[in-house]
Amino acid sequence: MASVETGEVVSGIFDDDLAGRRFVLVERIPEDVVSDRERLRTAVSEARREHSGEDLPVLLRRDNGATPPGEWKPHTTYLVLDGTPGHEPPHGITIGERRPKGGGADHARGWLLQALRANYGDGLDPAAASRWVDTLFAQDSTSSFIAFSRDEPVGHLTVEYGVPDACSERPTTEIVDVLIDLTDRTAKAAVERALVAAAARAAAERNEPIIGNVVHRPEAPEDPTHKIVSVLESRGWSIAYRIWQSGERQ
Incomplete structure (x- = not known):
């Protein structure tokens, strides 16, 4: 996956070849942004535009499993x-x-x-x-x-x-x-x-x-x-x- 850094937000396109699905993946985002619904919405929209993925579903990484504000559902949980x-x-x-x-x-x-x-x-x-x-x-x-x-x-x-x-x-x-x-x-x-x-x-x-x-x-x-x-x-x-x-x- 090729990543693009815009300010402090790092995002890219993630291809799930097994299911034939493509996502915009936001890998890294500041805590003060991800904890604010409107700022998060803006950051996600910018990531979509950056990758010409306006119609693609969005994946968001958040450490420690904390729930982001808004309508998000768990996709994958990583455990150590x-x-x-x-x-x-x-x-x-x-x-x-x-x-x-x-x-x-x-x-x-x-x-x-x-x-x-x-x-x-x-x-x-x-x-x-x-x-x-x-x-x-x-x-x-x-x-x-x-x-x-x-x-x-x-x-x-x-x-x-x-x-x-x-x-x-x-x-x-x-x-x-x-x-x-x-x-x-x-x-x-x-x-x-x-x-x-x-x-x-x-x-x-x-x-x-x-x-x-x-x-x-x-x-x-x-x-x-x-x-x-x-x-x-x-x-x-x-x-x-x-x-x-x-x-x-x-």
């Missing part, structure tokens, strides 16, 4: 894990780190495509999804933590190392996806915690915070994703920032 958990794999489960670029994470590819279909539903472009996963898995910075039961893969947590934060530019380890292919809920939760712990330890060795995200579903009658955020907070995660989508014409 506090500390390094010590969860070990449950009995009979082993965890190994594999680099997809070397062909060591074939199961992770299938699980990731499965997760994309679940998240995007009918809005997913299958060809774009396949290209996106191919590109991700061709990068040296991508790594998958695979859980095995009797040498059979039963889950993965895939990360991308060295992802710079858009505002601070600090390198982070970003979780791309986690999926556990088990039916027992207790075992599933234990394996997930162990995978997160393994990834967090690897991130700590690189002196990078580990970041996860929850994509919201504001169109759902009862959006279940807010409960997911609450559960993560109870497990040691805290909100780093939230992306909001405007629900009104600016």
